[in-house]
Amino acid sequence: MSIGRLHHVIFDCPEPLAMATFYSQLLGAPITYTDDDFAVVSVDNRTSGLAFQRSRDQRPPTWPDPAIPQQIHLDVMVDDQAVAHERVLALGATPLPGGDHVYADPAGHPFCLIPRPHWAPPVNG
Template sequence: MPIGRLHHVILDCPEPLALASFYSELLGTPITYSDDDFAVVAANDHTSGLAFQRSRDQRPPTWPDPAIPQQIHLDVMVDDQAVAHERVLALGATPLPGGNHVYADPAGHPFCLIPRPGWAPPVGQ
C-alpha cells in the first residue's frame, strides 16, 4: 500500500500570484487558490497541480551551472502523518529542522507530508 499520493509540485518564487498567472496562461489551467504567500494552478480546486510558494530571498537557478541549484519540493498527501512519518524514515528520509513533517529524501531533496485534503479519496484507493 502506498504511503502517500502526490499533492502539488511546489516552486519557490518571489511573487507567487505572478508566477501562477504565467503558468495558468501557459497551460490553459486556472488559478484555483491564492493568498499573499501561496498560489495553485490546477484543473479545479479538488485536484493536485503546480503550486508557487513565496521565497522572499529567492535567487533564480543558474541552470546548468550548479552554483544556484533548482528550488522545488514535493507535497505528498497522506492519510495519517504519524504513520507516514515512520514509513518514510524507514525508507531513508531524514527529518529537516524548522518544519513539521518536512523531510529530505535520500539524495537531500525536500518534501512535505501533508494531511490528505477532504476532497481527496483515501490514499490507498
C-alpha cells in the same frame, strides 16, 4: 501500498500570483487558490497541481552552471515547439543557453518544451 499521493509541486518564488498567472496561461489551467503568500494552478479546486509559495530570498538557479542547482524543472509537452517557443516568450519566459527548448520562467526556474510523444493525445485537440 503507497505512503501517499502527490498533491502539489511547489515552487518557491518572490511573487506567487505572477508565477501562477504565468503557469495558468502556459498550461491552460485556472488559478484555483490565491492569498498573499500562496497560489495554486490546477484543473479545479479538488485536483492536485502546481503551487507557488512566497520566498522573498529565492535565488534563481544558474543552470547549466551548478553554482545554484536547478531545484526543480518541468517538461511540458507541446504539439509544435516553434509555436510554443513564441508563446512562452510572450508570457515572459527567457531562453536558457546550452539546452534545446530550455527556458526560465519569470522567477528563473528552468522548464523544457518537449515534442508530444506519439502515444499522447494532441495537447490542443
